[in-house]
Amino acid sequence: MKMNASTAKNYKPSYKKKTITTDPYLPKGGSKKVSVCERCHAVYSNKRWSLSSERYDMVMQDPAVTLLVCPACHKMQDDLPGGIVTLKGAYVLPHKQELLNLVKNEEERARGMNPLERVMSIKENGGGSLVINTTNERLAQRLGKAIKKAFHGEVAYHFSHDNKLARVDWERAV
Template sequence: MKGTKKYSQKTTKKAIDTYKDPYLPKEGLHDMAMCKRCHAVYHNKRWSMDEALYQKRKDNKKTLLVLCPACQKIRDRYAAGFVTLKGDYLRGHKQDILNLVKNEEERAMGYNPLERIVELKDRGSVVEITTTHEKLAQRIGKKMHKACQGELQIKWTKDKVARVVWER
């Protein structure tokens, strides 16, 4: 048949997540590790925010004190999400909007403590936010759209970077 595409395993496979975060260790960490800056705890191959466990295990000699991947990204200013909030509405409701952004960051940290805001730049009628994780940028944009309406654009790249623009 003319014009038909031959399918191979490469063309029929769904997009598999081949992106590897350069800040995540390749082999995993020691069984118990803790972040010395934010007190995130690495246990059973997962990072979590557990202040009680941190206080209990911080003096244990078997516990490894490290910087978690999120704190490393913040230190290096490595961003995977870029959010731009702009418009006249922003000027009049800036404090409420910034509170909404901070609340969304706290909620995201409950699910995944590696999702954080790297930097928040307030430039009058434009607020620029960089995040350690692309999903946090998407969540902030969707939360802004739900709470304040306006126009929302989300653009993804192959490198797992999200660029979110909200305007009203």
């Protein structure tokens, strides 16, 4: 039997690396070049994002630097959150400031590890709930955990099957 091209292809070993994340906004491949987000000045090199003004100033000296818009800024621009945290119940509005302080602290901690994890918006909806949109699903989960730990109440996590969207619902009545 003659082996045709398509059969032969199947015997080719695959060197394709599996990436852990399927985030469509992440740059493809592991470029050795350094890229900089022109909006938030996050620096991308060695497959990692970092955020520091010294690093930014340094890489901007390099004429080969690529300017782009990072995944987090893209999501903010398109208003496409990766996580939605809803805080519900009578407890929420009287303790709004404490809850938001915790959200802010958690965001800062997450940002130190991955500058693409950000809070996109915080809104109060008509029903006395707070709705926090985040750029990725991990930050939403992290917020759910931290709020549950500090303020107790009940928390539930839901994940969509089609895209990477996490919904975190936290509730405390009294």
